[in-house]
């Protein structure tokens with residue numbers, strides 16, 4: 112399983128997995144920027160919130176030009 116080199120902490124509670132942004136989605140792109148900004152300052156609660164938003168916000172699955 113490929114991993115980036117970053118510190119791994121093992122908290123007591125179940126960690127929220129990193130959510131993958133969907134290509135071409137502006138919302139995902141914005142959430143990822145906010146998530147990385149939160150990570151940069153060690154704001155774990157915002158980091159988790161953004162991961163949840165990334166996972167939950169809806170995508171139109173059949174978008175065709």
Ligand SMILES: [Zn+2]
Pocket residue numbers: 132133136137138139140168169170
């Ligand atoms: Zn999205």
